[in-house]
Structures are given as C-alpha cells and as structure tokens.
Amino acid sequence: MTEEQVKILLEELxxxxxxxxxxxxxxKLWHKYFSDTGSFKLLIKKIKDLPAEEKKTTALIIQQAxxxxxxxxxxxxxxxxxxxxxxxIKSQSEDINPIAPKxxxxxxxxxxxxxxxELFTSMGFSIMxxxxxxxxxxxxxxxxxxxDHPARDMQDTIYIKEPDYLLRTQxxxxxxxxxxxxxxxxxxxxxxxxxxxxxxNKSNHFVFxxxxxxxxxxxxxxxxxxxxxxxxxxKMYGEDVVTRYRNKYYPEVxxxxxxxxxxxxxxxxxxxxxxxxxxxEMGGAGIIHPNVMKMAGLDTKKWVGFAFGxxxxxxxxxxxxxxxxxxxxxxxxxxxxxxxxxxI
Amino acid sequence: MKVLYSEIKELVxxxxxxxxxxxxxxxxxxxxxxxxxxxxxxxxKDYLLxxxxxxxxxxxxxxxxxxxxxxxxxxxKLNVPAIKPISKNTKKxxxxxxxxxxTKRVLAIKIDGVKNIESPKWLKEYMSFYGxxxxxxxxxxxxxxxxxxxxxxxxxxxxxxxxxxxxxMNNSFKEITxxxxxxxxxxxxxxxxxxxxxxxxxxxxxxxxTDSIDIKTKSIIAEIAVYDRSIIxxxxxxxxxxxxxxxxxxxxxxxxxxxxxxxxxVSLILKYTGGQVxxxxxxxxxxxxxxxxxQFDKELPSKLSGIEISSKDTLRILxxxxxxxxxxxNKLTVIPPTSRMxxxxxxxLAEEVIRIYGYNHISxxxxxxxxxxxxxxxxxxxxxxxIRDVLTALGFDETLSWPLTxxxxxxxxxxxxxxxxxTQNSVNDLFPNLRQSIAPGLLNQMxxxxxxxxEYIDIFEIGKVFxxxxxxxxxHDSLGILxxxxxxxxxxxxxxxxxxxxxxxxxxxxxxESKSKPKKSNPQSCWDVFVNNQNxxxxxxxxxxxxxxxxxxxEIDIEKITKLLVSVNNNPVVELTQKLIPLDVNIELDxxxxxxxxxxxxxxxxxKKNIWSINIADIxxxxxxxxxxxxxxxxxxxxxxxxxxxxxxxxxNNI
Numbered sequence: 001m002t003e004e005q006v007k008i009l010l011e012e013l014x015x016x017x018x019x020x021x022x023x024x025x026x027x028k029l030w031h032k033y034f035s036d037t038g039s040f041k042l043l044i045k046k047i048k049d050l051p052a053e054e055k056k057t058t059a060l061i062i063q064q065a066x067x068x069x070x071x072x073x074x075x076x077x078x079x080x081x082x083x084x085x086x087x088x089i090k091s092q093s094e095d096i097n098p099i100a101p102k103x104x105x106x107x108x109x110x111x112x113x114x115x116x117x118e119l120f121t122s123m124g125f126s127i128m129x130x131x132x133x134x135x136x137x138x139x140x141x142x143x144x145x146x147x148d149h150p151a152r153d154m155q156d157t158i159y160i161k162e163p164d165y166l167l168r169t170q171x172x173x174x175x176x177x178x179x180x181x182x183x184x185x186x187x188x189x190x191x192x193x194x195x196x197x198x199x200x201n202k203s204n205h206f207v208f209x210x211x212x213x214x215x216x217x218x219x220x221x222x223x224x225x226x227x228x229x230x231x232x233x234x235k236m237y238g239e240d241v242v243t244r245y246r247n248k249y250y251p252e253v254x255x256x257x258x259x260x261x262x263x264x265x266x267x268x269x270x271x272x273x274x275x276x277x278x279x280x281e282m283g284g285a286g287i288i289h290p291n292v293m294k295m296a297g298l299d300t301k302k303w304v305g306f307a308f309g310x311x312x313x314x315x316x317x318x319x320x321x322x323x324x325x326x327x328x329x330x331x332x333x334x335x336x337x338x339x340x341x342x343x344i
Numbered sequence: 345m346k347v348l349y350s351e352i353k354e355l356v357x358x359x360x361x362x363x364x365x366x367x368x369x370x371x372x373x374x375x376x377x378x379x380x381x382x383x384x385x386x387x388x389k390d391y392l393l394x395x396x397x398x399x400x401x402x403x404x405x406x407x408x409x410x411x412x413x414x415x416x417x418x419x420x421k422l423n424v425p426a427i428k429p430i431s432k433n434t435k436k437x438x439x440x441x442x443x444x445x446x447t448k449r450v451l452a453i454k455i456d457g458v459k460n461i462e463s464p465k466w467l468k469e470y471m472s473f474y475g476x477x478x479x480x481x482x483x484x485x486x487x488x489x490x491x492x493x494x495x496x497x498x499x500x501x502x503x504x505x506x507x508x509x510x511x512x513m514n515n516s517f518k519e520i521t522x523x524x525x526x527x528x529x530x531x532x533x534x535x536x537x538x539x540x541x542x543x544x545x546x547x548x549x550x551x552x553x554t555d556s557i558d559i560k561t562k563s564i565i566a567e568i569a570v571y572d573r574s575i576i577x578x579x580x581x582x583x584x585x586x587x588x589x590x591x592x593x594x595x596x597x598x599x600x601x602x603x604x605x606x607x608x609x610v611s612l613i614l615k616y617t618g619g620q621v622x623x624x625x626x627x628x629x630x631x632x633x634x635x636x637x638x639q640f641d642k643e644l645p646s647k648l649s650g651i652e653i654s655s656k657d658t659l660r661i662l663x664x665x666x667x668x669x670x671x672x673x674n675k676l677t678v679i680p681p682t683s684r685m686x687x688x689x690x691x692x693l694a695e696e697v698i699r700i701y702g703y704n705h706i707s708x709x710x711x712x713x714x715x716x717x718x719x720x721x722x723x724x725x726x727x728x729x730x731i732r733d734v735l736t737a738l739g740f741d742e743t744l745s746w747p748l749t750x751x752x753x754x755x756x757x758x759x760x761x762x763x764x765x766x767t768q769n770s771v772n773d774l775f776p777n778l779r780q781s782i783a784p785g786l787l788n789q790m791x792x793x794x795x796x797x798x799e800y801i802d803i804f805e806i807g808k809v810f811x812x813x814x815x816x817x818x819x820h821d822s823l824g825i826l827x828x829x830x831x832x833x834x835x836x837x838x839x840x841x842x843x844x845x846x847x848x849x850x851x852x853x854x855x856x857e858s859k860s861k862p863k864k865s866n867p868q869s870c871w872d873v874f875v876n877n878q879n880x881x882x883x884x885x886x887x888x889x890x891x892x893x894x895x896x897x898x899e900i901d902i903e904k905i906t907k908l909l910v911s912v913n914n915n916p917v918v919e920l921t922q923k924l925i926p927l928d929v930n931i932e933l934d935x936x937x938x939x940x941x942x943x944x945x946x947x948x949x950x951x952k953k954n955i956w957s958i959n960i961a962d963i964x965x966x967x968x969x970x971x972x973x974x975x976x977x978x979x980x981x982x983x984x985x986x987x988x989x990x991x992x993x994x995x996x997n998n999i
Contacts (some may be wrong), residue, residue, distance in 0.1 A: 102800050104736030107744050114729070124714065126721040132747070132808050133765070133778075133817045148574030159768040160778075165817060167767070185717045193747070193808075197771050206772055207746060217715050222698070223650025227712035243708065247374035247699035249398035255648065255695035257703065258376065277378055287648050290691050304648070330745040330789050334798060 003058070006065045009039055013069050017076040023084055026077050033069060040069050105335040108320045109209050109328060112236075112312060113191040116211060119235050123228070125187040125213070130174035132167060132193060133160055139168050142176040143252040144291045156197040158206065167195035171212035172252055175288075175307055179296035184216040184303050191312070202324045209312035209328075216288070216298070216305035222255065225285055225306040229259050233282075236315065237261065242268070244279065253286025253307060264318075283310035345375075346473055347410050348383075349391040351492075355411035358420040363391035369417045370410065373699045374398050383473065386466050392473055400686040402595035406494030409683070416664035416700050427607045430625055437565065437626045442512035446535045446575045447547075447628065449599035450511060451606045452567040454502060454623035455613055458482060460561045464616075474588075482557050482564065485612045487588070494597065495568050495605035496589035498537070498545055500555045502563040507540030509565065517543040521553040522585075534579045535571060548576040548593040549585055563622075566613065568606050570599040596685040599633050636688050640676045644690055645697040651706050653697060661700045662693065724821055724906040727848065728806050731823055731902070734847050738840050740802045740825065745785025747808060748775040757781040759860045759882055762811025762818060778810035781862070782824025783897050787886075790828045794891045801828040801893075806902065821902040823881075828893040834869055834885055837896035841873075841883060845900075849909055850875045854940040858882060865897075873900065880904045918979065924956050925986040926977045929994045932969045939972055950993055954978050954986075 013033055020026050033040045044066055047059045106114065117127055139157075140146070147163070158167045174190040190212040198204045213228070226245055233241045241261060248258030259282045263274035270276040285308035290300045313325055327333050349363040361369065367377035370393070379394030395410065403409040408424060415422040430453065437454055441447055463471070463484040471478050471487060478484055486497045500509065514536045519529050520543050528546075537545040542554040548571050557564065570593065577594035580586055606625070613619065645653045662669055667687075668679040680687040687693060732742060751774075754764045758780040765778040779785065782805050793801050809822040825844075827837050838855070845853050855871040862870070865884035873881045881900035889895060933942060943958065955978065962973035976993075978986040991997050 102739045102802075104738065104740040104802070105742065106732055106736055107742040109744060110732060110742055121721075123712070124716055124719075126717075126719050127725050128720070129722065129725060129821075131819060133810065133819055148577065158770050160765060160817060162768055182720060185715060186720060187714060187717050188720070197769060199771050206748070206770065215714060217717070220714070221648055221650030222703075223706050223710065224712040224714055226703075226706050226708045227710050228714075230708045231712065244372075245703045245706070245708070246372050246376065247695070247703060248376075249374065249400055251400075254689070254691045255698050256374075275378065277376075287691070290689060328744065330743055330785060331792050333743065334793070334796070335741045 003061050006043070006061055009043070010065050010069060013040075014072060017072055020076060020080065023077075023081055026073075026080050029073065030077075034073065040066050107328075107333075108316045108322070109312060112316050112319065113209075113211065115235070116232065117189065117191070119232060120187075120189045120213070123187070123231070125189050128174055128178055128188045128190045129192060130168075130171075130177045130190065132195070134166055134168040134173045136164050136166065138176045138180075139166060139170070139173045142180070142292065142295045143170075143172050144289045144295075145251045149251060158195050158197045168192075169196055170194050170309065171210040172307070172309060174212055175214045175252075176292070176296070178214060179216070179292070179298065184298065184305070185218065187215045187217075189213045200326060202326065205313070205325050205329065207329060208325075209316075211310045211312050213308045214288070214305060215307075216293075216303055218302060218304070220287075220304050220306050222257070222287060222306070225257065225287075225308065228306075229285070229308065233259075233261060236319075237264070248284060248286075250284050250286060252289050252292050253284075254289045256284065256286040257308075259283060259285060259308075283308060285309070345395050345397045345405050345410070346379075347393050347395065347407050348385055348473065349393065350385060350388070351407045352411050352414050355408065355423055356415045356418070356420050357423055359414065359418060361418060363393065366414055367393045367395075370395055370413060372702060372704060373413055373417055374401070375404060375410065375413065385469055385473075400595070402592055402597040402685070403494060403601075403683040405592050405595075406490075407492045409494055412666065416661065419660065419664055422666075427604070427611050430607055430610050431621050433621055433624050435623045437623045438508040439626050439628075440508050440510040440512075441628045442510055443535050443547075444630070446513070446572045447511050448570045448572060448631070448633075449602055450567060450569040450626065450628040451602050452509075452565055452626040453606070453610060453621060454563065454565050455610065455619045456502075456563045456622045458562060458564055458613060458617040458619035460557060460559055460617065476588075480557060480559065481617055482561065482613065485616060486566075486609065489605055489609045489612065490588060490592070493601065493605040493608060494592055495570075495602055496548070496592055497566055497568045497605065497609050498551055498589075499557050500537075500544060500551075500565040500567065501557050501561045502565050503561075504555045505539040505544065505565075506542075509544065510538050511547060511569070512536060512538060514543070520546060522546075523551040523553055523556040525553065528583055528585065531582055534583070535575050537567075546579065546583070546585070547571065549580055549583070549590045550587050564613075566606070566609055567626075568602045568609070570597050570602060573597075598683045598685055599629060600682045633682055633685070635679050635682050635684075637670075638678045638680070638688070638690055638693060640678045640690050640693050642676060644694040645701070648691070648694050649698045649701075649706055653701055657701060658697045661697045665696055665700065667693075667696075722906075723909065724902050727906050727909065728821060728823075728902060730848060731806065731844065734844050735804050735825065738802075738843065739800070740804045740840075743786065743789045743803050743805050744807065745782075745788060745805060746775060747779050747810075748772065749777050749779045749784055750775055751777065753777070753784045754780045756864045757783040757862045758811075759858070759862045760811055761860070762813050765810050765812050765817060780809055780811055782807060782809060782822050782899055783826070783862070783864070786824050786826040786897065787895075790826060790895065791891070794828070794893070801826070803827075820904075823900045823902055825898045825900075826895065827897075828891065828895045830893060832894060832896075834894075834896055837898070838883060841898045841900075845875060845905075848905070850905070852876050854944065855883065856938060856940060858884065873898070875905060876908050878904065878908060880908070918956075920979065922980055922982075924977050924979055925981060925983060926975050927986060927990045928961060929974050929976065929990070929996065930971055931974060931994075932966065932971045935968050935970065939970075946993075951989070954981050954989065 016029050043062050050058055157169050171190050171192045193207055194210050198206050233243055244260050246258045248256045250256045260279040261282050262268045263278050263280050265271050265273040268278035270278045274280050288305040288307050293300045353359050371377045375395040377393055378396055381392045383390050383392045397404050412422050460480045460482045463478050463481045467484050468478040471484055482499055486499055490496045514532055514534045519527055521527050535547040536543050537547050543552055544555045545551045573594050580590040642655045642658050645658055666681045670677040678693055754777055766776050786803055790801050804825045806823050808819045810819045842853050854874040858870040858872045861867050864886055866887055869885035871883045872879050873883050883898040886895040957977045959975045960972055961975040964971040
C-alpha cells in the first residue's frame, strides 16, 4: 500500500461525498468506505500484514487518512440529515387558525340565577323547584291569602280551571310546597317562572322570573334576613351598594320587609329610573306568618322562619342593558360571537 | 294617599321633624313615600307627601290615621279635635236594611235648609291636592271628611227620592247612571241603595245621578256606611269602577270609627251651609266590632328582630299606637284600638313594636348566623345545570320562550299522549294554550335569528312542558335542542346530542323509529331516543321550511333521565397492558331493520370484558339492503385470541 494509493482513495471519497445529496446516498457511502468490507476499513485491516519496516510509517499514513475520511463523512452526513430534518418540519408545519371558535352562552336569566345559586349554596342553601300549574291552596290559601283577601288584587291570576287550578302567580307557592313536604330545619332558594294576567308590552309580561328564599330553623330572625340580603346585594352590585329595609305588608309574612337599593343611576337624588324617590324596590321579605307555619303543620313555638322574594327580570335588564322585557323571552335576544365587549 | 305636612303638624303639635324627615319615618314604618312636592295652601308654603298605604291599613287612608303613626314614631301626643255631639231629634228616618249580610253598619241623618254654594278657596285648593275637581260645597265637605277620617260619606238629595231608602242586593236594575253621567251595566248581584223607583247609588262605590246633589239642593240625607269588604271589592272589580270610596271600603274599615266621621261631617255641613238636623241619627249596627284581647310575650319583638328591644320601649310603642295594655300576674294582655283591625296575633303586635322601633336599628353588616342543614336539592336541578354547561361547551346558546302558545301550535309539535291544557282567562288571548313541546319556542327564535341574518343557530331551552291525562294536570322539565344549518347533517346533530347524554353519564343510547311522530317532523327522519331501554325523548328533522336550512330538533325529558341517572354506575377507566386489536366485519340488513336493534342483540351475546369499542366504520347501500362495516376493537387479548373470538362471534369460521 503506497501513500499515493491512500491519497487516491481519500480523493475518491471526497468526490463521492460531493455528489451525495440524500441520507440514502450517504448511507451507501458509509457501506462503501466504513463498513467491514468498506475501503477504509480494509485499509486498516491491512496494517497488520505490512512488513515490519513499513509498518511504522505506512500505518501512520493510513490512520491519519482514515481519521480524515471519517471527519469528512460525518460533516457531510450532518449536513444532509440536518437539511432533510428542516425540510420535513416545514412540510409538516401548520399555522394557527385566526378565526375564533363559536362558543355557547347561557341566557342572562340563567346566568344571574347561577350567580345567586352559587352564593346561596355556599351558605348551605338547597335549590328547589315546584309546579308551575298550581292549586289555589298552595298559591294563596297556604300563604295566608284567603279568597276575598285584598292582596289578591296585587296578583291577577291566569286560571286553568277557576277557581282551583291556576298558573302560579309567585314562587312563594314553592315555599308552601316545601313547607308541606319537608321537615325543618331547611334553607332553600327557588328560582322560577311566575305568571300574571297582564298584557305584554315593553315593561310588562305575563311571564316573569322570581327568586324565592326560605329559611326555617329554631332561631331565624330579621337580623339574619337582613344579613342574608346584604350578602346578596354586595355580591350582585358590589361592596359599595347602599340599602335600606322598611316595613312592608305581605300576607304571608309578619313582620314584613321591603328591601330597597339606592338608585344606581342617581345615587339617591331622584331620577326617572327610580321615579324620583332615589330608591329602587328590590322585592319583599319577612318572618314567615304563623298562619303559614300552622297550615303546614309546624309548631310555631319551636320553628321560626324567614322568606324573601325578588323579581329577577329587572335586575337582569339593568345588568345586561336590556330595555324591553320581551327581549328576555326570545326574539330579539342575540349573543355576540365574542364574549368580551371590547373585541367587537 | 296624599297628606299635607301642615295637617300632620296640626294633629301632632309637638312635631319638630322636617317634612322630608316625616316622609322618611313613614317610609320606614310601612308607608313608602313615593312623591314629595312643595305646595301653597291657605296662603302658606306647605308640603304634600304622597304615600303608598299598606293593603291592610284602611285606617291610614286618612290624615288622622297617618298622624297617629307619626305621633307614635316620634313618641308625641296625637291631638284629634273634639267635636260636639249631634243635636238630638226624635223624628225617625224611613230607612230599610235588606242586605243585612253585606252591610256592617249604616249611619244616616237628615239635614234641611242647606245652601250648596261654591266652596271656599281653601277647600277647592285642598280638593285639587287629591286630584278632585270642586263639585260644590256639600260634596267637597263630604270628600274633605273622607280624607281626614278615612270614611266615605254619601249625600242624597232628599227631595229627589220617593219612599223609603233601602240598602239591598240588586235584582231589578239593569244599569245605573252615575253622578259623573256615565252609564254602567249591572250584573244583578251588587249591593245598592235605592228608593221606591230608582237606584240611588252603588253602595260603597259611587253615587247615582238620580239623587245627586246640585245647586238647588235644600234637603239632604247624609249617610256613612261600612260593608263586608269582599262585596265592595267584587262589585268594584266586576264593574271596573274604582273610586276613593271603594278603595277604602274594600278594606277592613272599623265600623266604630263611623261615629266620629259622621259628627265631623254634620258639624261641617251645619257650619258652612247653614241648615239644621231634622231627624234622629239612624244607626244600623247589629254586630258591634270589639277588639281582640291578645296575650303578648314581651320578648317576641327581640326574638323576631334578632336585636334587643327593651320592655320599656315595647310598652312605650304600643301605648303610643293607642293600644291598651293590661298587666296581670306577670302576663301581658294587649287590646288594639278597633281602628287596627289588622292586629289580632302576638306576631302582629311584635311587628308594630319592631317597625316603630325602626328597622334601621337592625344591623345589616353582620354575617347571617344560620345553622347548618341538610342539602335537599333535587337531582333534576343539578342535572339541568350540567346540561347547560355541556351544551354551551358544544357551542349552543340558551334561549327562553313563552310557555303559552297560539292555537294549533301544539297540534304540530306534540308527540305525547297527553291532552292540551288551555287557560281560561288569559288577557293575551292569542296565546291560550300551555306548550307541549319546547320546539315551537326554539323555532320562533330560529326564525327571528334567520330574519336578522344570525349565522350560527345552535340553540337550546330548558323549561316546563304541560299536558292533561285523566283530568290531572301534568308538567315536567324538558330540554329542547335545535340546530339550523346549511351544511351539517342529522348524524352530526345526533352526535352532539349523544355527546351530551354520554357526558351526563349515559352510555346505552339507542334510536328507534318514532312511534308517535310530530306533524312538523320529516317522518323518514324521526327517532325515539332510548337510554337504558327507556324512551327519554325524540330526535327529528323538521319538514323543509322557507329558510331552506336543515333544521334538526331533539327533546329530552329531564325528569326521566334524572331517574335513570340514579341507577347508572359508570367506570370508563381500564388498565391497558396490551395493544388494542381492531377487527372488521361486514353485516347486511334489510331495509327497515334497525342497526340499533342488531347492536343491542350483539351486546347481549358478546363478552364485554374484552371489548374496547364497537363502531360503525362504513355504511353502504346495496339495492334493498344496507351493508354496515362494524369495527370491533378488542383489548387485553393476543392477536390470535382476538381473531378467534371475532370469527366465532360473527359466525365467520366457515368462510
């Protein structure tokens, strides 16, 4: 083996590497030069057969050439495989779709009910429902409203079969159902639809939503009722909400309470929204009337309760800036593609 | 009810509070001030307070009643003016009371020689505060007494009457011309005042034209009566006539207070119109109202309010409201004044104490101290919330619609065996029926969206649907889902619905050709939805509409799936130690044969222990048959074992 032959082999390798353009070609070259039968591997193997006088010099030449060949090969291999990898990444890459996916929305009434439910369940209340077709007994009589009571004027009734079957005029009927069916103590809230015989227009509807709360324990009182209201008002309207509680008449409670919130529009000065009085009526409440408790078979010496009812629709309209009550029950209520007001 | 600040001050001489403060105090104690105006009265600056009067406080539809409240709140003395008794006369009036059940009390007296001249300026001014036009001195004085005392009075021109005056139930007059000149048809069950020939008044509501006072009136009968409130309320509502008189008399008005009102009326008539009393006072009062005696626990106001209200304050407040207190053997008996017909229970007394003490003394900033109780929330409510979450995550928007529908709508969408329920008296008479399906509401919403160019119409509603069976009115919570699209297909819609059911925990979902198809459904694409072999709803494509959209609707009975959910015990977790082995098989079914039925039978005979999934990989129509490629994926088996089971299950060993 002459030094010249080694040089020729090295040049041959360089030429082959020059023309190699794929990982397949480079693999073939590896077999040609570096496998057990490859040219450079054979050269290395021949060292041991060299005469002793040549061994020292020629072996060094071969080893240097072998190392140079390996370096040349590795460099080319890296270059080809690296190029191929970047080509693959590019061809398999995907762009982000700039169009936002459609998401679904809860109805504002449901959303508000859910917010309130979350608050009350965190306070240990259960959520209840009841029939919308009610009897006179559960809608009125068990709530201390006999047939000739003036309070019935406040509630024009839609009858299914007069006088016994009707569409509930108030969610208090759920209170009457729960009082009759469950043993105290209990704390419940009951969101639901109520019906009144009113013509439908921008401000009135025959269907509306109420949120009823009832607590019957051995020591419920007005301070707890006010405290409960205050927690609710703060949750719904913020920490700075200003409220007042005044005496009000409802046949199913005694004492009765009218919770008011200072008008958020005029801050108590009086404006068209609050009809000039500076306060907005938020519902009705009070200590459950002993007659209501007795009709449910409860011992009024042991059990005492408070109840409250809130109209939901106006809360929701104010919160979501809806000006026509009819919008809440279909038709004009639309949901934007995006949730965030600032996007579109 | 409106009241002048000067009137309150005259009756409560020690009052120092400003007009607005008085309005605030009345608001707090149950009479919300909903109007406040500066006015001029008797040449002086005054303030007119408009107050909302509680339904059960007829006594406060009067200046004196409200002044009593103010006096009690500020712990001041009420100074009701004393009036001389009516001068005695022995001549009896010819009056009959036939409506004895409905009439609690009648006071009447004859005054002759009156001059019904123009009212003085102060009285006209006073009437204007109440929105009343001056109608001559006599009528104005009658109204003035009503405002002061709360008792409506009726003046009859005696010379226009014939024969005795009688309070009776109407059974002969078809109509009345009221003193305002309007003609009202009668229903023949009103309480009326009449003479031999004519109807003189709708008792407690409005006077008639026949006997009305005019400028020539010389001789009058003045009457003040109190009735059973329910008859006045009933008549007022059925005749659609509401007056200042009916507003007062349809509430519980103390018959005893009529004496004072009559004395005031007579004294004012004599003072301003001349004339003299020419009869004895007719007094029909068969059953005198006596206040109840209430045993009262002084601790009750503190117990109900949650704050400490001392016995001293309790007694002071009750006395200030003119309640009589008898203390004997450490027990308290309280007797309310007869004007307080709303007070009959110990709790009523507690309310009186707490409201005058002031709700503003009850802390609102303390965390409510409520005891821990059992959660009794029914499962259907929890399930409905979960449904809302899943459907919004699947891109559906929630809507709410009218539970009342138009005539004929239920007929198009009903698929239950229940009868339609109709309301009897809805003022919205175009929508008389309760819905039997959620579909019409969602379809209306879809049409609105379509008209307005809304592109994505994937909507749902949860609400009650109604029906009658064997004279029972039934209702249940129902979920309706509607998708209106140009491109999507029924299988895609079904997948969304089924995803919902599976996420709720139901795996065994099947579809069979519907047994009761709504008229609006495409009969070829209408399926009953089954879960755990129970029909829980319906899924169908609607018949083509003007929108040219593909409209799909599904409805699920939430109460049914709530019951089913209780029995579901899902565990979707497995330990996977070997690779899954998918093997296909082709099966052919005749047209009309249900693949779900086939799969149902397959599930019964296959060993589920080694099954990962069964899917339909392909469907191919061959003439009268359908070929389904089922892909059964086996788990925890070797290739050989899986193949053996597969061949055996599908009878492929001989092929």
